[in-house]
Amino acid sequence: MRILIAGGGLSGLSLAAHLAARTEPLGPITVVDDDGGRPIAQAGWASWSDRPGLLDTAVSRTFDRFRVHAGGRERIVDLGAYRYRFVRGDDFAAAVTRMTSRHGGVTFHSGQISEIRPAGEGAEVLVDGEAMYADWVFDSVLGPEPPRADAWLTFRGWHVRTAAPAFDPAIPTFFDFRTSQRRAASFLYVLPRGPQEALVEHTSFAPARTRGVAEVKAQRDALGEYVSEVLGLRECTVGREESGSLPLSTHPVDRGRGPVLAIGTKAGMVKASTGYAFERIQTDSAAIARSLALRGHPFDLPKPPHRYRVFDAALLDVITRDPAQLERIFAALFDRSSAEPVLRFLDETSSVVQEGRLLSGLPPSLYRAVARRHR
Numbered sequence: 001m002r003i004l005i006a007g008g009g010l011s012g013l014s015l016a017a018h019l020a021a022r023t024e025p026l027g028p029i030t031v032v033d034d035d036g037g038r039p040i041a042q043a044g045w046a047s048w049s050d051r052p053g054l055l056d057t058a059v060s061r062t063f064d065r066f067r068v069h070a071g072g073r074e075r076i077v078d079l080g081a082y083r084y085r086f087v088r089g090d091d092f093a094a095a096v097t098r099m100t101s102r103h104g105g106v107t108f109h110s111g112q113i114s115e116i117r118p119a120g121e122g123a124e125v126l127v128d129g130e131a132m133y134a135d136w137v138f139d140s141v142l143g144p145e146p147p148r149a150d151a152w153l154t155f156r157g158w159h160v161r162t163a164a165p166a167f168d169p170a171i172p173t174f175f176d177f178r179t180s181q182r183r184a185a186s187f188l189y190v191l192p193r194g195p196q197e198a199l200v201e202h203t204s205f206a207p208a209r210t211r212g213v214a215e216v217k218a219q220r221d222a223l224g225e226y227v228s229e230v231l232g233l234r235e236c237t238v239g240r241e242e243s244g245s246l247p248l249s250t251h252p253v254d255r256g257r258g259p260v261l262a263i264g265t266k267a268g269m270v271k272a273s274t275g276y277a278f279e280r281i282q283t284d285s286a287a288i289a290r291s292l293a294l295r296g297h298p299f300d301l302p303k304p305p306h307r308y309r310v311f312d313a314a315l316l317d318v319i320t321r322d323p324a325q326l327e328r329i330f331a332a333l334f335d336r337s338s339a340e341p342v343l344r345f346l347d348e349t350s351s352v353v354q355e356g357r358l359l360s361g362l363p364p365s366l367y368r369a370v371a372r373r374h375r
């Protein structure tokens with residue numbers, strides 16, 4: 001069985017590693033990437049996890065609590081069984097290279113993909129105009145028609161360095177609402193690298209009509225104000241700036257088309273209420289590899305219960321209509337000594353009873369939005 005992975009970013013490389021880790025013979029695997037856009041060495045992903053993972057050697061920073069600031073109150077929240085982790089793109093690529101070189105059957109091919117089309121029992125991928133055949137194609141590049149976006153997550157971050165120690169290297173700030181909510185539901189996020197270095201990021205949930213086009217000046221003003229007024233950093237330099245815009249959709253993606261299966265962002269792996277995808281992509285890669293190895297096809301994948309989509313849709317509905325609600329909802333959700341129940345819910349692994357307990361203290365606007373979804 002010949003396997004081609006279209007795109008060697010987070011999902012393509014994760015899948016290559018998970019396939020290479022299987023003990024069953026799966027045939028040759030080719031990863032095709034155009035090395036363009038955003039080099040993986042410059043990427044980095046934060047995520048939370050409560051279990052060991054295949055690519056844990058790539059984790060460079062681990063935290064067991066985080067700071068939240070909402071409703072005029074700051075608290076340090078323990079993560080319980082979870083750890084918040086950061087993986088640098090270059091460490092991730094190196095971990096995947098180690099895993100796939102042990103396997104021996106994985107090839108990396110540089111080229112631009114323009115089309116993926118059915119051919120015989122499998123599919124042909126056009127790479128720089130040349131057709132490459134595979135029995136199974138995993139596509140993180142072209143994908144099916146994207147579903148309608150319910151909202152956009154827009155963010156802009158500054159890599160800040162200070163003259164004197166200013167950050168607690170053991171505690172990231174998961175969210176801090178001390179910024180304007182006038183344009184969109186927004187918060188600041190701080191990921192420390194050390195006492196004098198951190199990524200400070202402004203994040204907004206923008207309505208669908210914005211199409212993810214951020215107001216750059218407003219983002220920079222908010223960052224500047226947070227750094228100088230809220231954090232009170234006087235002597236600091238801003239190094240690299242990074243920004244992005246992610247469509248958030250609660251609509252399911254029809255990811256399988258014959259021998260082609262969409263993966264990563266194209267498969268709807270970005271969680272609509274958080275914008276996080278790293279752990280979901282790891283879980284999905286493991287499930288695809290298991291299905292391929294045990295069933296001979298990649299479609300035996302778990303389907304998360306529908307109620308999580310309803311919650312995500314209700315949340316986006318509420319906060320894009322009334323941005324101030326996000327702070328109220330987050331303040332209520334994280335008003336506990338451990339974030340574990342919230343993270344379990346966001347991971348879509350909580351029980352209905354746990355969810356009942358978790359959601360009972362949330363603002364009524366959220367329930368009204370859930371009711372609207374069921375009309």
Ligand SMILES: Cc1cc2nc3c(=O)[nH]c(=O)nc-3n(C[C@H](O)[C@H](O)[C@H](O)COP(=O)(O)OP(=O)(O)OC[C@H]3O[C@@H](n4cnc5c(N)ncnc54)[C@H](O)[C@@H]3O)c2cc1C
Binds near residue numbers: 010038045245264265
């Ligand atoms: C700036 C940013 C920061 C993010 N941070 C986080 C985070 O901290 N935590 C988290 O959980 N999620 C994060 N996400 C969301 C998500 O995890 C990432 O977008 C993730 O990279 C998605 O993986 P992917 O494989 O779908 O896409 P990518 O990682 O973008 O991979 C796609 C690959 O395909 C290649 N490619 C594209 N077009 C072609 C073509 N025509 N031919 C050949 N190759 C092609 C690209 O070069 C790329 O290597 C972030 C997203 C962005 C945009």
